Every structure is written in structure tokens, then in C-alpha cells.
Amino acid sequence: MSVQNIKVAFSSSLRVVGKGIWRDLVNIRRYKLRLIGWLLNMSIGLGAAYIFGFILNFNPITTTETGILSNQVFVFFAGGIALSTFSDTALWAPLGRVEQDIHYGTLEAVFVSPTSRIAYLLSPILSDSILNLLFFIPSYVIILGVHGSLTNFYIVGTTLLIVLLTIVSMIAFGLFFAMLAILIRRIQPIAIFLANIFQFICGAFVPVQAFIGMNQTGGTILKYFAQIFPYTYCYDLFRYFMFGSGYTTLFPVWIEFVLLAVSSLLFVVLAYFLLKRVEKKAKDTGLAIL
Amino acid sequence: MYALEAKGVKKTYKSRKKETEALKGLNLQVKEGEIFGILGPNGAGKTTFIKICSTLLGKTDGEVKVLGLDVVKEEKEIRKRIGYIGQDSERSTYARLTGKENLEFFAALYNMSKDDFAKQLEEFKKTYDNHEIFDKEVMRLSGGQKQAIVVMRGFLHNPDLVFADEISKGLDPIAAKKIRSFVKDYAKKKGKTIIMTSQIMSEIEELCDRVAIIFEGKVVAVDTPQNLMDDVNIQLLELRLRSTETATPEFLQEIATLDSVKEVKQENGYLRMPVSDSSQAFESVMEICRKYNINPVISYRTATLEDVFLKYCDKKVDLEA
Numbered sequence: 001m002s003v004q005n006i007k008v009a010f011s012s013s014l015r016v017v018g019k020g021i022w023r024d025l026v027n028i029r030r031y032k033l034r035l036i037g038w039l040l041n042m043s044i045g046l047g048a049a050y051i052f053g054f055i056l057n058f059n060p061i062t063t064t065e066t067g068i069l070s071n072q073v074f075v076f077f078a079g080g081i082a083l084s085t086f087s088d089t090a091l092w093a094p095l096g097r098v099e100q101d102i103h104y105g106t107l108e109a110v111f112v113s114p115t116s117r118i119a120y121l122l123s124p125i126l127s128d129s130i131l132n133l134l135f136f137i138p139s140y141v142i143i144l145g146v147h148g149s150l151t152n153f154y155i156v157g158t159t160l161l162i163v164l165l166t167i168v169s170m171i172a173f174g175l176f177f178a179m180l181a182i183l184i185r186r187i188q189p190i191a192i193f194l195a196n197i198f199q200f201i202c203g204a205f206v207p208v209q210a211f212i213g214m215n216q217t218g219g220t221i222l223k224y225f226a227q228i229f230p231y232t233y234c235y236d237l238f239r240y241f242m243f244g245s246g247y248t249t250l251f252p253v254w255i256e257f258v259l260l261a262v263s264s265l266l267f268v269v270l271a272y273f274l275l276k277r278v279e280k281k282a283k284d285t286g287l288a289i290l
Numbered sequence: 291m292y293a294l295e296a297k298g299v300k301k302t303y304k305s306r307k308k309e310t311e312a313l314k315g316l317n318l319q320v321k322e323g324e325i326f327g328i329l330g331p332n333g334a335g336k337t338t339f340i341k342i343c344s345t346l347l348g349k350t351d352g353e354v355k356v357l358g359l360d361v362v363k364e365e366k367e368i369r370k371r372i373g374y375i376g377q378d379s380e381r382s383t384y385a386r387l388t389g390k391e392n393l394e395f396f397a398a399l400y401n402m403s404k405d406d407f408a409k410q411l412e413e414f415k416k417t418y419d420n421h422e423i424f425d426k427e428v429m430r431l432s433g434g435q436k437q438a439i440v441v442m443r444g445f446l447h448n449p450d451l452v453f454a455d456e457i458s459k460g461l462d463p464i465a466a467k468k469i470r471s472f473v474k475d476y477a478k479k480k481g482k483t484i485i486m487t488s489q490i491m492s493e494i495e496e497l498c499d500r501v502a503i504i505f506e507g508k509v510v511a512v513d514t515p516q517n518l519m520d521d522v523n524i525q526l527l528e529l530r531l532r533s534t535e536t537a538t539p540e541f542l543q544e545i546a547t548l549d550s551v552k553e554v555k556q557e558n559g560y561l562r563m564p565v566s567d568s569s570q571a572f573e574s575v576m577e578i579c580r581k582y583n584i585n586p587v588i589s590y591r592t593a594t595l596e597d598v599f600l601k602y603c604d605k606k607v608d609l610e611a
Contacts, residue, residue, distance in 0.1 A: 012401040018398075026386070111346060114401075284303075284347075
């Protein structure tokens with residue numbers, strides 16, 4: 001492939017991604033009920049975090065393992081819930097798009113075109129990230145307000161960096177799930193189960209560091225399992241930059257950045273291999289309407 | 291050059307429980323600029339064949355060349371130059387986007403420039419008079435209007451060859467006629483090759499230059515619709531009796547004994563009789579009718595494409611016998 005062809009392919013893919021994002025944003029703008037539902041979901045999440053923070057204290061082991069004080073519990077939960085909005089990006093956005101496109105037959109119309117499959121799959125992930133970012137920002141401002149760091153530019157800058165890294169890592173994870181959706185039809189029930197487990201394991205509600213305090217053997221297994229996912233490091237780093245050096249991370253901070261990159265890359269590689277399988281399956285059996 | 295060349299194409303669907311042989315060595319050639327029809331009963335392999343040619347499915351064996359390009363080795367190039375209108379594709383749009391927005395999205399998939407898209411949209415508007423389909427959200431359009439958008443999507447990037455799988459399936463006659471006239475006008479004007487399947491015989495007869503009949507995964511006949519119909523030697527006389535008239539056994543017996551009448555069948559108030567010499571049969575039958583004081587409505591027809599279809603695809607019916 002010549003440099004010129006690569007340039008054309010890249011700009012064409014970029015255009016497909018852009019048009020896909022435009023499609024999804026137009027869709028959501030015209031589907032107002034979904035917008036309201038989203039807003040309600042976010043408000044309920046924050047409310048729940050506030051109630052949790054008010055009535056719960058971490059047990060001594062959790063406090064020792066993480067260094068979080070009991071009066072920071074709201075920020076801990078709210079941060080976890082706010083960041084969890086991006087798990088939709090990983091699990092639901094590409095999965096939903098692929099399932100819908102298979103169901104209505106649109107996937108055939110896409111697959112018969114010369115467009116890049118990856119570009120087509122990237123667009124729902126990115127549009128969902130943009131939408132989630134719109135909903136994340138109010139929660140984020142509230143969290144910063146409660147934490148008293150609205151004007152602390154170091155905390156604002158570093159936590160926003162982690163949010164962006166979360167989105168990037170979710171792209172890899174999202175691609176992986178989109179491929180699974182084509183390979184394993186009716187994956188939705190599995191995805192619902194995985195979404196809940198996934199958030200818990202990665203430390204959205206209970207710090208991964210504290211698993212070991214809940215159960216020695218099970219906690220250790222879960223802890224190692226959590227380390228496969230980029231999301232674990234996103235939660236951990238977000239909290240580190242929010243709470244400062246008083247918060248004990250799973251690994252040294254620089255190693256967490258490396259692990260975040262490596263685990264994201266791992267899912268990109270897995271997604272690539274799954275794409276090959278998807279292409280083969282599509283050729284063997286067709287992309288029939290469900 | 292042929293727009294499509296298929297030699298010995300085989301396709302077997304494999305699942306854990308069984309293997310299904312959908313195509314069993316299919317051979318076909320379609321010339322450039324032709325509107326080519328593929329007829330066949332359900333499960334004959336029409337859609338499988340169309341999907342193989344449009345790079346959506348892989349073949350098990352054989353050779354397929356689309357616009358001179360190998361369907362396996364040069365699939366990316368083929369995708370740039372073909373259009374595809376799938377079966378049941380009326381729903382395959384983005385419901386909350388307008389017709390124009392839907393086309394705009396797919397134009398991006400084909401890397402069309404804004405100018406080219408605008409020009410193509412104007413072309414569509416010249417050929418399809420109902421312009422509201424472009425500005426309304428697709429979810430607010432009728433089935434026929436949605437299908438029009440899907441058909442336009444197939445022609446959007448100005449492809450050299452369009453595969454159309456049952457484009458008017460499930461549409462009312464008016465909507466189907468609109469789609470047909472769009473395809474006919476647009477394809478003829480632009481000199482496009484179209485390979486289409488349909489279960490509607492009149493559609494194939496109206497649109498197609500040549501027709502192939504596929505039965506059990508093989509092509510069993512290829513020719514122009516007229517030649518195929520001429521080949522089925524049917525001359526049929528039909529009598530519809532008035533409500534006050536009855537076909538007595540004597541009357542039926544007398545008609546059946548005529549030399550020019552091969553057989554008399556009584557179906558839904560009609561008397562249908564394959565004849566060998568239509569004018570002689572007509573005269574003789576009218577004479578018997580006058581004798582029994584019967585004044586029926588008489589019609590005469592030769593073979594239709596439906597008869598051709600039945601000849602090749604329904605082994606139980608032997609129309610010529």
C-alpha cells in the first residue's frame with residue numbers, strides 16, 4: 001500500500017467515524033426521552049453516592065489499605081459512579097449499535113461498502129463517550145465542590161487527564177465487545193451480567209485493594225483478575241489524583257500508567273483477532289437478520 | 291466483458307447438526323448494461339448467490355468474477371463498484387435520520403465528496419417525484435417510501451452493477467410500481483447493470499432483458515422472458531360462466547371430446563382448457579355453448595412467466611401434458 005493510499009484510507013476512515021458520531025448525536029437529540037432517562041440515571045447515581053457517603057464508613061481494613069478517611073466516602077463513591085458512566089461506552093454503545101444493525105439489516109449495507117469496519121465500530125464508542133462526558137461534567141463539578149477542590153487546577157487537570165485516558169482505554173474494550181456481539185448473537189444478557197461484575201471487580205464501589213480484607217483467597221483472586229482490565233487503573237488513578245498522596249494505589253503510580261496502556265493495548269490486539277474471526281464468520285454464514 | 295461470470299459455484303452452509311448445500315455448481319453470465327432477473331422458488335439459492343457476488347458471503351467452490359474482478363482476491367475493489375439492495379431491507383435505515391441524512395451517512399462510507407452527493411441527490415429527485423422522503427425522518431415514512439430510500443442507497447455511489455434482492459417484497463402495487471419505475475428509469479438512463487431477484491413475475495417481465503431460473507442450487511434455464519414463454523407451448527382457453535348458467539356433465543363431456551381440446555378443468559367458476567389449435571377450438575367451443583344456450587365470457591392466453599416458473603420449478607405440474 002502506497003503512502004498516498006494510506007492517507008486516503010485514513011482520511012476516509014476518519015470521515016466515517018465523524019459521520020457515525022454525527023448520526024448518533026442527531027439520533028439522541030431527536031430521542032428526548034432517552035436524554036431525560038440518562039439525566040435521571042445520573043442524578044439517582046449521585047444521590048445514592050451521597051446517601052452511601054452519609055451513612056457508611058469504611059471498615060478499618062479498607063481505611064488502612066487505601067488511606068481514605070470516612071468523610072471522603074461520598075467522593076469515593078460518587079467518583080466511582082461518575083467514572084462508571086464510561087463503562088457504557090465499553091459495553092453498551094458498540095454492542096447496541098452492532099445488535100441493532102444486525103437486527104435491522106443495516107450491518108449488511110455497511111459490510112457491503114468498502115468502508116473500514118473499525119471506523120464503523122469506533123463511531124458509536126466515540127459518540128457515546130461525548131454524550132457521557134456531557135453528563136459526567138455536572139457530576140464531576142459536584143464531586144469537586146464537595147471535595148473542596150474546584151479551584152485546585154492540579155486536581156482538576158490530573159483527574160480530567162484520567163477521564164480522557166479512561167475513554168481511550170474504553171475504546172479498546174468497546175471494540176472487543178462489539179466483535180463479541182457479532183460472533184455470539186444475543187450476547188445482551190451476558191453483557192448485563194458482565195457490566196455489573198466488571199464495575200465491581202474494577203473497584204467502582206469497593207477499592208480493589210480492599211478485596212483481600214473481605215476474603216483472603218477470593219479477594220486475592222479477584223485482585224489479580226481486576227489487574228487485567230484497564231478500568232481498574234482508571235478508578236485507582238482518578239482517586240489518587242483526587243485524594244492526593246494520602247491515597248494508597250494498587251501499584252506505584254507510574255506503573256499504573258504503564259499497566260493502563262498495556263492492558264488497553266491487549267484489548268486492541270484481542271479486538272483485532274476477533275475482527276478476523278468476525279470476517280470469517282460473516283463469510284461462512286452471512287450477517288443474517290436476527 | 292461480462293458484468294458477472296459464475297462458473298461451478300457451490301455453497302454449503304455448515305452447522306453442528308447438518309450441512310445444507312445451497313448452490314450445487316451454478317453457472318451464469320450477465321452482460322454489461324443488462325437488467326437481469328433471477329427467478330426461483332424459496333430456498334433455490336437466489337439470495338445466497340446474490341450475497342456471494344456482492345462479497346457478503348464466501349463460496350465453497352467455483353469461480354465468480356464481478357466486473358472482471360475476482361470475488362475473493364479483489365473484494366475491496368468490487369465493493370467500491372457495486373451497489374446492494376438486500377431482501378427485507380426496508381427497515382435497514384436509521385429511523386430517526388431523514389431520508390437525505392441516511393443517504394448522506396452512506397455517502398461517507400463510500401467516501402463520496404459533498405458535490406458528488408449533492409449531484410446524485412438531484413438525479414434521484416429528477417427520477418423520484420415524491421421529494422418529502424428526503425426531508426422527513428425515515429420512521430415517519432411509509433413502507434414504500436422507506437424502500438425507495440433503500441433502493442436509492444444502492445445506486446448512491448454511482449455503481450456499475452447493482453444487486454437487488456426482491457426490491458418490492460411486501461409493498462402495495464402502487465408503491466411497488468413506483469420503485470420499479472425508479473429502477474427502470476434510473477438504470478436505463480445511466481446504462482447500469484442490474485441483477486435482481488423477485489417472486490413477482492410481472493416485475494421480472496417488465497424490467498428484465500434476460501432471466502435465469504434457479505432451481506435447487508443450479509441454473510435450469512436462461513433466456514429473454516419472451517423466449518422462455520414461447521418455449522412453454524401453452525394455449526389456454528378460459529370460459530367464465532355467468533351466475534345463472536351451469537356446466538352440465540353433458541356439456542363438459544361434449545367439449546372434452548373435441549379434437550382441438552386437450553383437457554377440461556373446472557376451477558373457481560372457470561373452465562380451463564389447454565388447446566392445440568386456438569381458433570378451431572374457439573369456434574367449436576362457441577358452437578357447443580350456443581347449443582346448450584350458454585353465453586360465457588371467453589378469454590384466450592398463451593404462456594406467462596408464471597407458467598415458465600412452474601414448468602422448471604414445480605416438477606409435479608406438467609403443463610404441456
